[in-house]
Amino acid sequence: MFRNLLNTLPYQEQCHTSVLDRLILFMSVMIILSLSGCDGEEPIDEPDNQSAKIRISFSHLIDDQPIDFDTLKYVNEAGNPYMVNEIQYFISDVTLFRNDGFARIIDDWKDIHYVDTDLPATQTWEVYDKIEPGTYDSIAFTFGIVPEKNISFMFVNPPEKDMFWPEYLGGGYHYMKLNGKWLPEGQTVQTIPFDFHLGRGQVYFSYPDSITGFIDNQFNVSLPASGFHLNSGETKEIEMIMHVEKWFKDPHVYDHDVFGGYIMQNQEAMLMVKENGHNVFTVKIKD
Amino acid sequence: MKRVLILSFLIFIISQSHGQSTGEIGGQIINDHSGLPVENVTVQIVGSAIGTSSDTAGYFILTNVPEGRHRITFSHIGFLQIEKTVEVQSDKLSRLDIFINPDVKLLHEFVVKETSPDRLIISKMPYVETDFYKFQLQNEAVRDVGDYLRSSKNINGIRKGGTQIDPVVRGFKFSQLNVTLNGGQKIEGGCPNRMDPASAHVEIEDIESIKVIKGPYALRYGPSFGAMINLQTEQKETAEKPYVDVRMMQAFESNWNGDKQQISVTGGNKLGFITLSGGRKNYGNYKDGNGQEVQSSFSKYNYKGMLGVKPFKNHLLLLTYEESKGRDIRFPTLPMDERKDDTQLMSADYQVKHMGDLLNFINLKVYQSDVRHEMDNKYRPFSDTVVAVSIINAVTAGGRAEAGMKIGAGELILGGDLERIEKDGRRDKNMIMQPNLPVKVEKLWNNAHINNTGAFALYTGNRRKWEWIASARIDFNQASSEAITIKHPMLGEIYHYGEDSIKTDYTNLSFSAGATYAINDKFSVSLAAGRGIRSPDMTERFIILLPIGYDKFDYLGNPQLEPEANNEIDLTLKFRDGKKGYLQINGFYSFLDNYITGRRLPPALQKPLSADVLGVKQFYNAGNARLRGFEFSYSSPEKYKLGATLFAAFTYGTLDESVKYVLNEQGEVVDDEIVYDDALTEIPPLESTFNIHYRFLKGRFVPAMNVRMVASQNHVSEASYEPSTPGFAVAGFSFNFVFNSHFTITGGINNIFDQAYYEHLNRNIIGSTRNLYEPGRSFYINLFINF
Structure with a gap:
């Protein structure tokens, strides 16, 4: 032209x-x-064959069966009939241990994972980290969040931010919200909600308005029989299973009639939950 | 480099192919009062058919002038005609720089003359230099400087709300553009999210002209990287006879239900002048082409005083003070609205000209720009859980001094400038969900400042058919900030970045050179090359977790950033013919070192502080990036009643290497991969604008039709998941009617067919994936009264 x-x-x-x-x-x-845009040959992005990936899924059972939510059909070790409405919790610092002493912590992208039984997307964690191939003996993680990382307001978006633990009770975030209802002794119909919540506990000079200190209740979980071999280029499927009934039985028999529906200011109850948590999880590794 | 050699060879061949038996007369025409170049001055050899007119930079050249003495007249409506005698020697250029004086009596006729909408005067500068004048601004229904620039040829802008559009030139934006006021004053906007770019602090009604120089070539006005935009406000003159000049403006625009007024009163005599002016504007929400109401309302007012004193002949002391206020400026694409903006602009200038045979002029300037910016999320959905209020103070103070001297056939300008930016701001968060919790205070910057001291040299010269320019500047840039910390009211410090005091120092050397070769009096070819370096800005260095990008991420500053460099080459062909029109074609190639952009940080390392964001990005030097493109401009001659203009521009930007984070269906990062030659983000697509107009009543009534066609933008960043944008075409009608020397009416219809469309650079409505659509059809009318 x-x-x-x-x-x-x-x-x-x-x-x-x-x-x-x-x-x-x-x-x-x-x-x-x-x-x-002819600026020479474009380099070819070679696939990385020197690493492998893992995908962690989360499932929740009672008496080895998938949970029938919102149904009053379960009985715990203390004999409380109960139902589960929802379970929300954090696991963090997942670590893979190798037999040569090498420990691979999963934190290249995120180190805290949120699981919510109402949100299927949270029940699968496609781990970003590129894992070194090899034979791993076991898997461990922190149930909850270690105090150094449990910073108030660090989550700004739901659903994680809704796990906040009130500042006057110590701040940070709930480790777990296990919400349900139980049928108190002597009742046949009228259930009472329970908030089986775990988080930072308090030391009271005089309950409930004089707090002298806080106690962190997160705990380590070492998964039994969690060894696996990881080949280069492989994506390993790891299923972590929460056995909900175990929160109430071993080593402490937890009785809702004793502790009531609200335990966020009851360190004795939360300590029982923490100590019962050691064997709540098992793992299934898919070949 | 190979292309440069080929071009140089071509130019050499061309230069050898012309023998001359005559001489040339050339020079620059300057307004004696303002010191600004005067374009469109008719230059005529008395008793001869040889003549021309000056270009946008005031330059003219007469070729094929027979040897001997000639009388030359310089005439321009609005200026007193002058005559000079020149001796022309064979094969030589006789340099003739002219100062002309405004003729106050004829100023109104000058306005009539200037209403011609189709001028495209082509500068002899070897790069793309575009000027926009007040009469052009008055023809439009624009609300701010960025809005006007975006509606003009080959410049784009980022829209976040109804006003204060952020200019983008060839894909360069933000601190890659050097925006100055009156040739040197800098303004640091308050908002980290650039609600208020520098151009938003100058009301468009006060603007006399806007100069845009594309490329890293305008080193005289501060570090220049992608382009320089100078906003020249109106400045009155002294006059032999005392005078009073009153100007008023009333404008209305439908759709927005917006109106604005301005009044300016000047009194002057031969000793000086004083101007008092003020304006206000109040705009509501507009409806887009879908009939959807966009939360875009705003109101502003400003007042200004200017005192000019002429203590001696050729000396001028100019004192300027302006306050502007913005209130309730809505930004539906941002987490907050601007609740309040209070800006003070102060400057003192001392100008001396015609100092002697060697010294041409001296300009001195000191200034201070204070911006107090307040924003909140009062109208955002998440204000029911967190009420956030941010208050930011940004102070820019500086000065510059320059002297121009004649060296041979050219002019050398030497000078220096300094600039200090101080910025401090905080965000107060009131957590509604926990009512007993004290207000959480987050620092946006922590007593950060940047000092930039520069020295520059600029030489312009000419010989025969060559016009050249060379410039260089050195900048010493020093920045510091206290440690970036976030304090929690109960837990104390919950975030700490950097040492207690973060300091960085850079020394940047920028330089450029270019030449224009006039093949004949109609056709010229220009080549320019330059390297412009900019130090990272306050935001890139020190911002503390705010969502300031086009994407939904909190951004984190990086004090260790290296300066970014633009190595650019421009090739420009210019054709100018009184019968055929004006044509300019430019191609440019930019190679950017240490390109500054953001990259994601793992949440394990840093989590965001803002609600509704996807994560955190930190500024970093991403390596090499490239921008290339072309511009095309054609304008028919003024002499015909029926006229047309056509503008087109295209830019293609790539980043050599970037990391793409692979997302799963839930948007979680599950892997990464390297992307080579990925598109740079926020690059405008190919676009063209066609205008056709007709001059009735000797140009006093000019109706015009405009069609703007914008291609889809599919070359988008893969690594950044930048969405593509569909193309669109939008039509408008405008008219300009100069009733007499006292009354002028302009008006028109924008978006005649009520098209629903959005620009690629428009941001998304906050909290959604919905695009911010442009206004639907609107009618506007502007009335100007002068007496």
Whole structure:
């Protein structure tokens, strides 16, 4: 188009026109080259065969069966009939132990994972970390969050932010909310909600308004029979299973009729929960 | 480099192909009162058909002038005609720089002349330099400087709300652009999210002209990287006879139900002048082409005083003070609205000109720009859980001194400038969900400051058909901030980044050179190359976790950033013919070192502080990036009643290497991969604007139709998951009617067909994936009264 325009110029001398031809040609070539983005051979992104991946899924059972939520059909070790409405919890600092003493902590992208029985997306954790291939003896993790990382307001978006632990009770976040209802002794119909919550406990000078200190109740879970072999390029499926009934039985028999529906200010109860948690989880590793 | 050699060879061949038996006369025409170049001055050899007119930079050249003495007249409506005698020698250029004086009596006629909408005067500068004048601004229904620039040729902008659009030039944006006021004053906006870019602190009604120089070439006005935008406010003149000049403006725009007024009163005589002016504007929400109401309302007012004193002949002392206030400026794409903006702009200038045979002029300037910016999330959905209020004070103080001297056939300008930016701000969060909790205070910056001291040299010269320019500047940039910390009211410090005092020092050397070769009096070719370096800005260095990008991430500053460099080459062809029109074609290639952008940080390392964001990005030097593209401008000659203009521009940007974080269906990061030659984010697509107009009543009534066609943008960043944008075409109608020397009416219809569309650079409505659509159809009318 520009060429035609210039050719119509009445005052254009012939020698100028030939110069114009060359300049326009050069200009066109420059523009085309600039648009082509031909800056040499593009490097090829070779797939990484020196690492492997893991995918962790979470399932929740009672008496080895998937939970029938919102149904009053379970009885705990203390004999309380109960139902489960929802379970929300954090696990963090998942660590893979190798037989040569090497410990691989999962924290390249995130170190705290939130699980919610109402949110299926949270029940699968596609781990970002590129794991070194090899034979791993066991898996361990922190149930909850260690105090150094349990920082108030660090989660700004739901659902994690809704796990906040009130500041006056120590701040940070709940490790777990296991919400349900139980049928108190002597009742046949009227259930009472229980908030089986675990988080930072308090030391009271005089209950409930004089707190002298806080106690962190997170605990380590070492999963039994969690060894596996990881090949280069492989994605290993690891299923972590929470056996809900175990929260109430070993080593302490937890009785809802004794502790009531609300335990966030009851360190004795939360300590029982913590100590019962040691064998709540098992693992299933898929080949 | 190969292309440069080829071009140099071509130019050499061209230069050898022309023998001359005559001489040339050339020079620059300057307004004696303002010191600004005057374009469109008719230059004529008395008793001869040889003539031309000055370009946008005031330059003119007469070629094929027979040897001997000639009388030359310089005339321009609005200026007193002058005549000069020149001796022309064979094969030589006779340099003739002219100072002309405004003719106050004829100023109104000058306004009539200037209403022609199709001028495209082509500068001899070897790069793309564009000027926009007051009469052009008055033709539009624009609400701020960025809004106007975006509606003009080959410049884009980022819209976040109804006003205060952030300019983008060839994909360069933010601190990659050097925005100055009156040739040197800097303004640091308060908002880290650039609600208030520098251009938003100058009311468009006060603007006399806007100069845009694309590329790293305008080193005289501070570190220049991608482009320089100078906002020149209106400045009156002294006059032999005492005068009073009153100007009023009343404007209305439908759709927004917006109106604005301005009044300016000037009194002056030969000793000086004083101007008092003020304005206000009040706009409501607009409806987009879908009929959806966009939360875009705002109101502003400003007042200004200017005192000019001429203590001696050719000396001028100019004192300026302005306050502008913005209130309730809505930004539906941002987590907050601007509740209050209080800006004070102060400057003192001392200008001396015609000092002698060697010294041409001296300009001295000191200034201070204070911005107090307050924003909150009062109208955001999440204000029911957290009420956040941010208050930021940004103070920019500085000065500059320069002297121009004649060296041979050219001019050398030497000078220095300094600039100090201080910025402090905090965000108060009131946690509604925990009512007994004290207000949480987060620092946005922590007593951060940047000092930049620079020295520059600029030489312009010419010989025969060559015009060249070379410039260099050195900048000493020093920044410091106290440690970036976040304190919790009960837990104490919960975030700490960096040492107790973070300091960085950089020395940056920028330089550029270019030449224009006039093949004949109609056609020229220019080549320019330059390296412009900018130090990281306050936000890139020190921002503490705020969502300031186009994406939904909190950004974290990085005090260890290296300066970013733009190595650019521009090739420009210019054609100018009184019968065929004006044509300019430019191609540019930019190679950027240490390109500054953001990259994601693992949440294990840093979690965001803002609600509704996806994570944290930290600024880093991403290596090499490239920008290339072209611009095309054509304007028909003014002499015809029927006229047309056509502008087109395209930019293609890539980043050599970037990391893409692979997401699963839930948006969680599950892997990463390297992406080569990924698209740079926020690059405008190919676009063109066509205008056709007709001059009735000798140009006093000019109706025009505009069509803007914008291609879809599918070259988007893969690593950043940047969405593509569909193309669109939008039409508008405008008119300009100069009733007489006292009354002018302009008006029109924007978006005639009520198209629903959005620009690629528009941000998304906060908390959604919905795009911020442009306004639907609106009618506007502007009335100007002068007496």
